[in-house]
Every structure is written in C-alpha cells, then in structure tokens.
Amino acid sequence: MPESTLRYYEKKGLLPLIERDEAGRRLFSEDQIALLETVIRLKNTHMPISSIKQYMDWILEGENTIALRLDMMRNHKQAVLDEISLMKEALIGIDVKITRYTTVLNKENMEKRN
DSSP states (O other): OOHHHHHHHHHTTOSTTOEEOTTSOEEOOHHHHHHHHHHHHHHHTTOOHHHHHHHHHHHHHOGGGHHHHHHHHHHHHHHHHHHHHHHHHHHHHHHHHHHHHHHHHHHHHHHHHO
C-alpha cells in the first residue's frame, strides 16, 4: 500500500492509535493491521470514508456500540449485494455486445474467404 494512502487514511481518522518509532515511522500491531484490512475491505466495497470513520469511532467507543456496528454492516452488506446485482446485469449487456460483434466479425471473415 502506498504511504500516501496510509497518510490519507490516518488524516481522515481511519487509523486510530497508530504509534510511531523515533524516526516517525508507523508501527502497526496485529490489531492495527486487522483494522487496516477492515478499512481496505470497506473502501473496496465503496463504503464512504465518512461511514468508515463512524465505524472506527464506534470501535474506539467500545462494546456498547456493537449494535450500531452490526446495523451498519448489515446495511452495507445489502448495498454491496445491490451493487453486485447491478454489475451482473451490466455484464449480461456486455456479453450481448461481445456475442454480436464476434458474430459480425466471423460473418465478415467467412465472406472474405468465399
């Protein structure tokens, strides 16, 4: 991961409690790496930065926010499933175009041979 991405995530408050060594380099514990992986997964599934920030804030608040986190994850899962459905529909349309163009090119090649 580029350092600029880490800086951006840290600036946005998505990487809380990151320690640094004497040279200013970030030091990641296993728990912090797990949180970073969560941030990456949520970002890759198009969760807005503001929502990821809220999620991280709730983690810092502790166990009393588990119901809020669960609700957020359930809602996000549905949003991801909806997006997957749209992508599958779009892929069908792309396959139709590929089939059409392949058919046209094959027909042209057959006519050139004859």
